[in-house]
Amino acid sequence: MCEGLEYALLGSVEEADSKRIEANTYLTNTHANAFVRPTLKATDHQGQEVDVVANADMFRFCFIEKNRIDAFSRIAARPAARRTELIATLFGMEKFNDFVGNFNESMDAQLTLSSGRQLILAARRTALTGDQALIDGQAAQWERLATEEAALAASHKEGLAYSELAGVIGSPEAPGRLQELTTILDAVPPNVVGLTREGLVGVLTKAADDYAELAKIDGQLDALVRQVSFKELFTAVLQLQEGGADHCPACDTPLHVAASNPFDKASAGLKDLEGLGKLQDERKSAIDGLAASSRDLRGQLSILSGSLVGESEPANVIAFLDALPPEPRGAWWAHLSGDSATPEGQATLEQLLLAVDAIEARDVASRQAREEREANIVERNELIALSASMQAQDAKRQKLVDDLMAAAGRIAAFDVTNADLIVEVAQEALDVERDSPIKAAYDRFLTLLKSYKNLLPGTLMAGINGTAMELYNEFNAGDLDDDKLSALSLPETGTGKVFISFRGKPEIRVDALHVLSEGHVRCLGLAILLAKAIAIQTPLVVFDDAINAIDHDHRRGIRETIFENDRFGQMQLLVTCHSNEFIKDIQQQLPAADCKVYLFRRHSGDYQPRIRGDLPSLNYVAKAREARDSLQNRDALAASRQALEMLSEKIWKWLASHEHGEISIQLSRVGGEPGLRNLCAAILKKLRSLATFDHPNKPILINALERILGIPAPNSVWVALNKGTHEEADRDDFDGNLVEDVVVALEEMARLDLRDGR
Template sequence: MASARQDFERFVRWLYQPERQVTGDVRRLATLALANFDELAGTSRQRSQRSSFLVSLMRRELGDTAEVPPAGIAEASAGVWPWVRLRHLTLGPCRGFRSPEPFDLTKQIILFYGPNGSGKTSLCEGLEYALLGDVEEAGSKRIAARTYLANIHDRRFDPPVLKASDQQGREVDVIANLDTYRFCFIEKNRIDAFSRIAARPNAQRAELIATLFGMDQFNEFVRNFNESIDGQLVLINDQQNTLTLRRNALAADRLAVEGAAASLQILDEEESSLAKEYAVELTYQALKGLIGSAEAPGRLQELDDILGAIPPNILGITRQGLQNAFAEAHQCSEELDAVINDLRAKSDLVSFKTLYNSVLALQQTIGDRCPACDTPLTGVVVDPFGKATDGLQKLGELGALQDKQQTIEVKLGQASRELRQMLTSLCTFVNAHQEEETAIGRWVLQLPAEPVGRWWTDIYPQMPAGPHRLPSLEDILAFVDRMVAQDDASRRAQRERQPHIDERRRLNEFQLKAQAQDLKRQQLQADIEAARNRIKAFDETNAGLIAQADQEVLDIARDTPYKAAYDRFLEALRSYRDQLPGQLLAGLNEAAKDLYNAFNRNDREEDKLSALYLPLTGDDKIEISFQGNPEVRVDALHVLSEGHIRCLGLAILMTKAKSIGCPVIVFDDAINAIDHDHRGGIREAIFESDHFTDTQLIVTCHSNEFIKDIQQHLPAQRRNGCQVYLLRHHDGNYQPRVSGNIPSANYIAKARAAREALNDRDALAASRQALEMLSEKTWRWLGSHDLGVLNLMLAGVGAEPGLRNLCEALVKKLRDSQTFNHANKEPLLIAFSRILGIPANNLVWTYLNKGTHEEADRDDFDGELVESVVQTLEELDRLDLRARR
């Protein structure tokens, strides 16, 4: 997180600028956060980790933190760098280097190449630590840099020793400073990430520039601040509010106590009204006396006793009624006796009636025969059936008498039952008064439930007492008189009972009202007593809450400034982060556009950029306009291909480095992040143009061809300023094999080296390769001046033009272009004419051709002619054949 720390330190310095309108608390909080940066960066917004850490830190140390800006080195600007070129590096033990390895860095261009895993990345990370004091990859993995850089075999790390030359050419030690040298590094990973972010939704592109410039760690650091720290602060009077609520309740208690007399007076008035509701002149205590209690029974208990005594049932028997019942039964008995006597006097007639009824009954069975002898009745003197009919008519009075007998018998039975039923009341009275052993009791109780015959005749009419001492009718009537008296008393009690019931019901209702009133008085008295007790015990009971409320006031006074400071601090931090793109990209539009177009030299002119608009805030877009339609601005990330986006990212990084005058740019495998189609343009813009002639360039690359192409196309005057290192895998000792004496791969340099060794064959072989390269370079140069159309002869479909044909076509184009005047024109004609054997009888071309083949027993080459070829190519190489030159 060193880069994030450095960016945060710059933010703190930014806060202390005089024009920044921020409070002292915000500046002190920023200073405190910087002093505890590592612990702070180790927290995240999850579960409010960061806000909890910050609050604890502020409470503990903010008051003692001085409002002073952090001590730091001002940002480097052009002309004030402490050195101008790196001189020497000693690396190891460090990552893949097990033992110290020296590197000569005095050249302007230093190229490192080798297979993957041979130590190129370890070399770059050693340079990064020497220049920046940290390694970004270690920070992203949250590993300490020294731990990350330790050699895994020796488990040891020695800081790299980096030397440089200052403006006076003196050797100086390079002192690591991330803020000063951070833009000296261009890494493949950043360009890859830049192209990947381009494919993300717009909402996620705010990280674009931060990622490109290696500030994504700072972005991540800023994102991990919580929106608020309110949850960790004491800002609300919770305890004080609770105490206030309780004191408000205590105020209600005081009101209750102070109003006790008035409340009791109201109860007295309610009780008096209740008593007067019962009776106008009655007092409440008198009403309570009527209601009574278990200890002092009152009218209500008296009424309960009265109503609890149930009067006897009314028997309903009277003297006259009983006499009438006896008389009715006696009369029916006498009438029945009279009828029976009459029937007994006519008993012979009764027999005839029976006979006549029998004869008539037989008539239905035997018809017209004699019922006695079964003789036909035809011609008889007297018809028996007619005689029976006449006899029955004459005996009609007898039938009436018999019917009367039956009627009187029914009437007599009814009178007997009614009399017996009436005497049942006597049984009830006897039992109620326990008089079973009296004469009347014994007599009435021995009567059967359904007596038969004339059972009353012993009593009525009045008979003298018999041997069994039966009661007389007068005795029974006197007994009935007692029963009548009881009935009269019962009727009188029933008449008097209803007022008692009504009185008891009303007293019961007032008893409930009085009980409610008493309960109300008890509750009031209990509430008043409880209120008095709470008032007495409040301070003791709430001592803890009172202390907490007092502390809460202090805590709020302490924490409220923290909230304000944090909110303004976070607002300023995010504002600074959002301004970073504008700060980083200020003034880069035109230079980055030109460099981008140089990278894409082979694109059509209308597809090159007319303008580039880099974002000024995190929310802005990278916009471009094309030369084919310069008036229209479009989102670069929408219209550019991935390869072009990578070129744009590289152009921005290099323009930034150049804008601040970086004395060195280190390419950590960055070229391999660019597709093959754009590498030629990038090579030409970086190594062949004048853009970076004053900048030391250190390149690591696993592409041998790209390293070779750099050496081939370097301008002749800069060729000696190039150093090439080859890194290869270790041979068992875990130390990369480093070769620093790699001869130049430039064809002309190889030809000159071979000529100096009198190896004319190799000199001519390299010369042919050089001629192919220079011919193509000349053709491209003519094309930049609109003279690139050549007439060439091809051997067939898909065949490449012959080298001699290409040279002849170039000479013809130069000669035919009468209006084309350029300083290079005549030297080119002379050089190519000499190569082609012009004037006549020149065997240069023949020797060039033969120099590329192996022949046995061949004569030696003409040394002077070979020298002439090499010199001619050297002259051609010294010409400035860059596009549009």
């Protein structure tokens, strides 16, 4: 039924779209394998019957579905990234969001937008431009090279030509100054020996002096030989004392009975020989000094021996030097110093000094050669650097030659080499001209589409915050006043949140999906959809099993808000529901003429649903009137009891909305329910006592209640109203006039507007 209405009003069925099934296929009857498009007619303001033309934009918000409210209530359990589906889910915009989400951020990959081939050709032409510039400017290039070469030659010698510099550097075929210097420097220079006549004489003199000093000390010691023996004896005696001896070391006589203490005598004797010890120390130093002088002399003579050149030296000199002792001892050089006669054939000091003079002369020549070598090294290094610079300069000249030849070749071959590329560039220009407007249009379209998608929640929510909050509070009329909303802020973008404030703490703003229970979230979703329907003044609202999405605790508030409220007075409401009680409660609030009930039952084997539209009204007053008109007084009183119970509760609630809800009722027992007559009497008493309460309903209610309560309590009519009717055989008939009075009174009360605050 609802999908048929949806197809007729919108031209499509959302369930089919979400399952990606074509509408005709989805709606085709499986058993008959046929589908006939439903037709929908409506009554216009002139009372004429007209055909309804499908219009999704106009009728989209006519449908309030159970699945949509269920999905909205579960939004809080979804990840934050999917919260943007909130409005889309509630208003059935998932398909549109998917449609927008399936667009690529760019279609550049499918278009030719850049002149890649043109850039390549331009780059090649740029290179060609460089080639042409190189050829055109070659004269300046040659002049620059010539200037650099002249400066290089002048850096070596002022006025020297570059070609002359090449001759100075030379080549393997024509060696020049560089090769000459290399040959000179490759020769090993003579060493500087460093021997001098003064040095050799000084070393010899030092050795003679050290030898004479030692001889002098030895002479002094020879004169003191006996004392030296005593010193050794005294030292030995004192060493025995260090061991703690208490007897004479010579005769073993105890020291305390000996004529003299040997240890004291030894100490005194050593003190007398202190001068001898000092002389012995000097002798040791003299021996060490003589050994050092002898080694120095031996070293000088060894250098002389290794520095003799040729066979020009006397044989005795060579023999003397070859016979030098490896470890010189004593005065082996005495004959050189004149301290003893020179043996026959032995080298003399003068001969040795002449050899040293020859070596010293060679050292002078060696030092001069070394000084000249340093100058040659400097000159050679300069020529090597100039040679490297010339090689670099020659390479630059050769590179210029090569570049000029290559540039000329490329210029000559450009058009032939790039013939295919030139054709591709021409086609590319056409492709760019064709695709650039497509890109601009697509980018603008995508921007507008996303902007519309982002602004759509704000458009859908515009102006309904207040109405949605009022509806939500009315749905939850049974909640504490502090738990009702003082503010509601619906999202203005797809990424926004629903923020609320409670009357108990109006200054605190919280995320509704974080703090509301699932039942309250469902109420919020229904309130938003109804607020939207009110805002666009839709003529029809279809509750597609929506009531079953609301928990039982909230159904009363929703029923009273929708069916007892002027907001929906000009709307046609179509409700599908599995709850008989809910439908029954609705019918109590509506005149029978304003309510039509259809019963859908499953098929009985022919696959055709059974539909009944002749159902009697479930309105208690209407049922009582129908039974009374059929003279079924028992049934009329049974319905009247239900109607009176409903109306008395309604009147009491209406009085409470005007702050007159306090009444006194007598109960027959603890925990018992008040009798219906007692309740009606208490309400009547309350109405009579309200002298200052002036309301059009008041006199009508008093008159109706007085007529009903005017029937005596023992009468069978009130027995039926109080206890209900039960099967009893042989029971007296009810007074028809009294039954009629009760039904008429109920009808009068039922016609009154007893909504809260009215």
